[in-house]
Amino acid sequence: MALSGRFSSAVLRSASRVQTRQLSAAAHGDQGAKTWKILSFVVALPGVAVCMLNTFLKIQHHSHDQPEFIPYSHLRLRSKRFPWGDGNKSLFHNSHVNALPDGYESQDH
Template sequence: MAAVGRLSQKLLKSAALTQTRQLSAAVAHSEQAAKTWKILSFVVALPGVAVCMLNMYLRAQQHSHEQPEFISYSHLRIRSKRFPWGDGSKTLFHNPHVNALPDGYEQHDH
């Protein structure tokens, strides 16, 4: 009986040691993965965001800021009931330079 008890203790110690090694390997792997993702964030993601910002800035510089011509299409700008804010004819995020009312733009570019 004593031999079986010692054998089971050795097996338990061996299993615990194996599990500890596996956990330490997993921790080392997760630390390496964290380093990899941190490096990728600085080397790939941040420059990618910077390039996208530069692209949008350059496109905004080339964009024409003229007001588009107003064409009164019958299927656009239909107001079946008034909006509950303001004077009732403007949308919540109304921009007088870009968004036309049913009868035309509020402001005209000169």
């Protein structure tokens, strides 16, 4: 018991003597913090805004029609039934996007 107490106090003393690594803002004083703040507002926020605009414009021009079904022999192989549902649909099946081996579930879209 006394040995573990001496060991833990020795570890604590050595840990207090170890210099800690300073962050960029602390190492450069107030100038580092100002630089990162300016970069955040001038580079990061406009970059996020441009990405959001790009995504919005691409969604506006995106067609929501089902792609044409072409029965390629190397796609939608079912050598063994899935252990859920009817055994023909994948776990995250979306009837509008994912085709079954014989085509889409509904052709009325």
